[in-house]
Amino acid sequence: MDLKLALIGTPIQHSLSPWIHQQFLEKAGMNGEYQLFEILPEESFEDRVMELKGMGVDGFNVTVPYKQKIFPFLDEVDKNAVKAGAVNTVVRRNGKWIGYNTDGTGFLRSLKTYYPSVNPSMQILLIGGGGATRGIYYAMAAAGYENIDIANRTTKKAEEIAELSEGAVHTTVLDLDNAQEQLKKYDVIIQTTSVGMKPYTDHSIMPLDGLKQGAIVSDIVYQPLKTAFLLQADELGADTHLGHTMLLYQAQHAFEIWTGKNVDVEEMDNKLMKILEG
Incomplete structure (x- = not known):
């Protein structure tokens, strides 16, 4: 059939x-x-x-x-x-x-395939406050990730997403400025907004100065394949994970x-x- x-x-x-x-x-x-x-x-x-x-x-x-x-x-x-x-x-x-x-599980499968060293004890930063952020947050929480912070321009939506954890995950909600100041603590940084998508390919959600050595930087945007956010990460020596x-x-x-x-x-x-x- x-x-x-x-x-x-x-x-x-x-x-x-x-x-x-x-x-x-x-x-x-x-x-x-x-x-x-x-x-x-x-x-x-x-x-x-x-x-x-x-x-x-x-x-x-x-x-x-x-x-x-x-x-x-x-x-x-x-x-x-x-x-x-x-x-x-x-x-x-x-x-x-x-x-x-399947958005959240798909993202996590992809991340783990390309970076098998990623594990639930790592410090994770999600950037965004929309549906993609929500799906990825819940998938990671359900998979046992212990520390997942959320940064967004306005914190209200991020706070609503943090409530999904039901106390099983430690989550701090930050604005973008505070997140940028604390970048050195994160092992994995995941950009989940549409910022940087064609035709606005020169836009980036935030500077990555102060990135932790050996950090993995991911962007779910796949048009272009390498966003301005990921190009920044490349220049700083980070490992990058592509949205496609x-x-x-x-x-x-x-x-x-x-x-x-x-x-x-x-x-x-x-x-x-x-x-x-x-």
């Missing part, structure tokens, strides 16, 4: 998800299709979602701006997605639509949810880099 998969969101015409999941289908020896199902802001979201249900898809991804809006249309939501406050993957199982979030790898590993987890099959993504890294570089 052919697998029917889709992506909902807007704009999605330039999404790399169809290419990634076609690679996965081939690796898994499965037949299927992954189509774009754009829902425009002026359209009825409910009507379009019901149309998608009527198409008999086996599963679909959800991207901006619908990661929260999809909740009322699901029969069940995985506890990790509830904690993360967003759904990016839906599977049809036994006639029910079940929502998951999170894209691969969150998709890998989604494919597992849909099919039960684990596909190897490591050799796809260079192919994806070449596509992103044009």
